[in-house]
Amino acid sequence: MIRFENVGMRYGMGPEVLRDISFHLRPGSFHFLTGPSGAGKSSLLKLMYLVSRPSRGLITMFGHDMATTPRRKLPALRRRIGVVFQDFHLLDHLSALDNVALPLRIAGFDDDKVVEHAGELLKWVGLADRLQARPATLSGGEKQRVAIARAVIGRPSLLVADEPTGNVDPAMGSRLMHLFLEMNKLGTTVVIATHDVSLLKDVDASVMTLENGRLSVLSRAS
Amino acid sequence: MDWRKNLLPDHRASGQFLPWVIAVMVYLAALAASAGLTVNKSLSQWRDDLTRNATVQIAASNPKSASKQVEAALKVLRETDGIQEAEALSHSDLVALLEPWLGSGNVSDDLPMPKLIEVTLAAKPKVDFPALEKSLAKVAPDARLDTHESWIDRLITLARTVQAIAIGIVVLIALATVAIVVFATRAGLAADQQVVEVLHLIGGQDGFIAGRFQSHFLRLALRGGFVGLAAAAATIIMLARFTSELGGTFVPKVYINPYEILILLAVPLVAAVTTMITARITVMRSLARIT
Numbered sequence: 103m104i105r106f107e108n109v110g111m112r113y114g115m116g117p118e119v120l121r122d123i124s125f126h127l128r129p130g131s132f133h134f135l136t137g138p139s140g141a142g143k144s145s146l147l148k149l150m151y152l153v154s155r156p157s158r159g160l161i162t163m164f165g166h167d168m169a170t171t172p173r174r175k176l177p178a179l180r181r182r183i184g185v186v187f188q189d190f191h192l193l194d195h196l197s198a199l200d201n202v203a204l205p206l207r208i209a210g211f212d213d214d215k216v217v218e219h220a221g222e223l224l225k226w227v228g229l230a231d232r233l234q235a236r237p238a239t240l241s242g243g244e245k246q247r248v249a250i251a252r253a254v255i256g257r258p259s260l261l262v263a264d265e266p267t268g269n270v271d272p273a274m275g276s277r278l279m280h281l282f283l284e285m286n287k288l289g290t291t292v293v294i295a296t297h298d299v300s301l302l303k304d305v306d307a308s309v310m311t312l313e314n315g316r317l318s319v320l321s322r323a324s
Numbered sequence: 325m326d327w328r329k330n331l332l333p334d335h336r337a338s339g340q341f342l343p344w345v346i347a348v349m350v351y352l353a354a355l356a357a358s359a360g361l362t363v364n365k366s367l368s369q370w371r372d373d374l375t376r377n378a379t380v381q382i383a384a385s386n387p388k389s390a391s392k393q394v395e396a397a398l399k400v401l402r403e404t405d406g407i408q409e410a411e412a413l414s415h416s417d418l419v420a421l422l423e424p425w426l427g428s429g430n431v432s433d434d435l436p437m438p439k440l441i442e443v444t445l446a447a448k449p450k451v452d453f454p455a456l457e458k459s460l461a462k463v464a465p466d467a468r469l470d471t472h473e474s475w476i477d478r479l480i481t482l483a484r485t486v487q488a489i490a491i492g493i494v495v496l497i498a499l500a501t502v503a504i505v506v507f508a509t510r511a512g513l514a515a516d517q518q519v520v521e522v523l524h525l526i527g528g529q530d531g532f533i534a535g536r537f538q539s540h541f542l543r544l545a546l547r548g549g550f551v552g553l554a555a556a557a558a559t560i561i562m563l564a565r566f567t568s569e570l571g572g573t574f575v576p577k578v579y580i581n582p583y584e585i586l587i588l589l590a591v592p593l594v595a596a597v598t599t600m601i602t603a604r605i606t607v608m609r610s611l612a613r614i615t
Contacts, residue, residue, distance in 0.1 A: 151525065153614075177529045180524075180526065181526070181527035191518070191521070191522050192522075194333075195333040196331075200330070205526045207327055208527055209527065213327065252526075
């Protein structure tokens with residue numbers, strides 16, 4: 103489903119931040135991505151959620167060779183990917199409900215059903231009383247839950263999360279991990295970049311470790 | 325309420341001034357168009373007036389000879405096909421013609437003045453002016469036929485020049501509007517970078533994202549355009565009253581007929597559509613640069 107072969111990436115004329123990255127993520131698999139700060143985790147995630155292109159190597163996403171896929175087809179592929187950003191990327195002028203509803207609205211779903219679904223999802227992440235709140239009035243943890251709800255509302259084929267439990271208390275972190283596992287059981291491939299080693303202990307998943315731009319270790323988490 | 329309308333933040337620096345800019349542009353374009361239309365109508369009126377009239381001037385030094393030549397010329401003129409009427413102007417008519425330049429009561433009786441015959445031409449048949457000139461020369465050797473041709477040519481040249489300038493002004497206004505909209509759209513894209521980025525990331529098509537900007541700019545342009553048109557209409561009404569009070573044949577009377585009202589109504593619509601298309605192309609080009 104997702105295949106990287108000898109992928110390298112650099113920003114502009116700078117040095118390579120990712121070198122010779124090769125891996126294959128099967129549909130419905132669960133992965134952690136770890137590594138020290140600056141190891142290239144965010145760059146690798148950017149390649150996965152299709153906002154960057156590799157400077158070399160081959161990336162295949164959902165059966166599409168990204169080197170030959172025309173730009174106009176990328177939005178449809180992006181709709182199959184849910185992303186939880188480290189800095190949330192919520193739209194400040196929209197309510198929590200509207201932020202969560204956005205992916206389905208853009209995909210053209212019926213608005214009444216979208217609103218209902220977004221509301222249910224926000225209730226599930228403990229934000230039932232914050233549906234109309236603007237992101238500026240939410241705490242870091244609340245924003246993170248809104249961002250996660252937005253990422254999963256479209257039942258993506260691939261869920262990419264950058265430090266998704268970094269701003270929430272352990273109980274909520276556990277609840278969110280449970281959500282990711284539920285998504286995974288429904289067939290979503292999950293990739294979570296994290297520094298939180300406690301997450302790794304509780305989940306049966308492969309662990310990809312990045313060091314100095316190289317994917318050095320591929321192991322099982324538990 | 326349609327969720328798409330709220331997708332871009334309300335208060336953005338790029339959009340605040342745009343309606344006023346569009347209002348000024350539409351105001352100027354509507355006045356330029358109105359000027360072009362007025363000159364066009366005046367040209368038709370002047371042409372009609374001048375081509376339906378001719379003048380015979382007899383500048384004989386001997387008054388008796390002049391009067392005889394006038395009588396003879398009138399006879400020839402009245403017998404000529406295509407001439408509806410021929411009347412000699414009286415001395416008091418000539419004095420009245422000179423008074424605007426020399427002042428009332430300043431035209432002395434001994435001032436040498438030519439005799440003038442005012443000729444009104446029929447619509448058909450056309451007068452054979454070379455033959456008429458020859459006939460006049462036989463009976464009135466001092467007669468000079470003036471068909472106003474040189475005036476008509478000059479007026480047509482003047483009118484065409486004014487129209488070309490009016491069209492040039494409208495084109496320049498359109499180009500300036502496009503340039504301003506490009507800058508405003510780029511400023512809007514920069515201000516709403518986060519929104520564009522998120523829409524892009526969650527699978528928004530370029531056309532969808534551009535659509536949000538084009539709708540926003542269309543609304544702003546329509547708002548500004550009709551304010552500009554209202555201001556232009558007020559100015560045109562004021563000028564129409566002013567020129568109507570002035571009277572006279574050669575001062576162009578500003579008035580707008582229903583057909584021209586449609587043209588002027590089209591000015592803000594064209595400005596709005598130009599703004600919308602410019603905004604769309606600008607956004608599409610900017611988005612094409614990102615992955």
